[in-house]
Amino acid sequence: MSTSTTSGTRAVADVATxxxxxxxxxxxxxxxxxxxxxxxxxxxxxxxxxxxxxxxPEGSATVRIAREGPEVRIEAWGPGAGWAAAAxxxxxxxxxxxxxxxxxxxxxxVAELHRTHPHLRLGRTGRTWDALMPxxxxxxxxxxEAYRVFRELCRLAGEPAPGPAPAGMRVLPxxxxxxxxxxxxxxxxxxxxxxxxxxxAVAGVADRMEPDAGCDSAELQRRLRVVPGIGVWTAAxxxxxxxxxxxxxxxxxxxxxxxxxxxxxxxxNTDDEEMIAxxxxxxxxxxxxxxxxxxxxxxxxxxxxxxxxxxxxxx
Numbered sequence: 122m123s124t125s126t127t128s129g130t131r132a133v134a135d136v137a138t139x140x141x142x143x144x145x146x147x148x149x150x151x152x153x154x155x156x157x158x159x160x161x162x163x164x165x166x167x168x169x170x171x172x173x174x175x176x177x178p179e180g181s182a183t184v185r186i187a188r189e190g191p192e193v194r195i196e197a198w199g200p201g202a203g204w205a206a207a208a209x210x211x212x213x214x215x216x217x218x219x220x221x222x223x224x225x226x227x228x229x230x231v232a233e234l235h236r237t238h239p240h241l242r243l244g245r246t247g248r249t250w251d252a253l254m255p256x257x258x259x260x261x262x263x264x265x266e267a268y269r270v271f272r273e274l275c276r277l278a279g280e281p282a283p284g285p286a287p288a289g290m291r292v293l294p295x296x297x298x299x300x301x302x303x304x305x306x307x308x309x310x311x312x313x314x315x316x317x318x319x320x321x322a323v324a325g326v327a328d329r330m331e332p333d334a335g336c337d338s339a340e341l342q343r344r345l346r347v348v349p350g351i352g353v354w355t356a357a358x359x360x361x362x363x364x365x366x367x368x369x370x371x372x373x374x375x376x377x378x379x380x381x382x383x384x385x386x387x388x389x390n391t392d393d394e395e396m397i398a399x400x401x402x403x404x405x406x407x408x409x410x411x412x413x414x415x416x417x418x419x420x421x422x423x424x425x426x427x428x429x430x431x432x433x434x435x436x
Contacts, residue, residue, distance in 0.1 A: 132285040134196035136206040141192050142213065144240045148188060150416070151214050151244045154362055157255055158268040162275045162291040174282045174292045176250055177201030181292040183284045184209060198284025214242025217365055222409050227402035228385055234413040241416060243409065245365030249330040249341070251293055252362040256355045257320045273310040278302055296327035319350025338366040367409045370400060381411060384418035
């Protein structure tokens with residue numbers, strides 16, 4: 122990457138970098154696992170690029186990522202600008218090794234999805250906290266409810282995004298700040314007791330959850346699952362984003378097992394054990410197969426009423 126200072130209509134970036142990927146980069150797709158809905162206060166699309174806030178070992182940062190011909194333009198603001206800018210190629214899949222995957226002949230759909238999505242990449246952020254807090258909020262609730270609480274917490278306890286970020290953007294609340302949130306503030310956010318206790322527990326050990334040199338998926342999952350309230354699903358969701366693990370599957374997900382099962386068998390209902398058996402031919406690359414299915418596989422038809430979440434703010 123080449124680094125320089127940038128100027129223009131936006132505020133001058135603390136760090137400005139260009140990087141050239143050696144594959145056709147789909148910016149929104151590779152970062153979509155980190156986005157909590159269109160109103161996510163930590164990730165927005167606008168001003169010709171994608172904006173994301175993040176925590177870093179050096180402090181918070183706002184990053185703007187934009188395609189400029191073959192180049193990716195990276196601008197960053199805040200105390201963690203240098204760290205964040207250097208991490209962006211990893212976010213976008215530069216450290217992924219898709220050439221290690223072969224769809225084989227176990228299922229024609231996987232081979233077809235690999236043919237039609239040859240440049241699908243798995244990114245890695247290297248930051249556990251940025252993935253862990255949202256994952257705890259998503260435990261055993263609807264996506265809409267989890268996203269709502271996430272927005273409320275960011276507005277309540279997150280700091281304003283550094284630099285010229287789009288209006289309303291925030292940095293994810295730090296673990297230290299979450300430990301200061303009062304019972305009444307938790308209630309205002311609508312967070313139930315189980316997820317609140319899990320979030321407070323992980324906030325107390327957050328520094329120990331960040332990956333160090335040589336930390337792999339199994340080790341990070343082991344560390345996470347020692348914390349009360351962190352189970353196999355939450356740990357899997359975290360390592361997929363933090364380490365870009367190509368194999369770890371989210372066992373215990375309400376929808377995923379049926380999505381995978383329907384794509385590979387045509388059956389409406391599949392349990393976790395059956396899902397893992399179906400993915401066995403691609404052991405070592407099972408998460409990549411899941412991502413291919415999510416990117417282009419058939420969708421299971423919906424039936425019945427949707428689950429109505431409980432609004433704990435009214436309790």
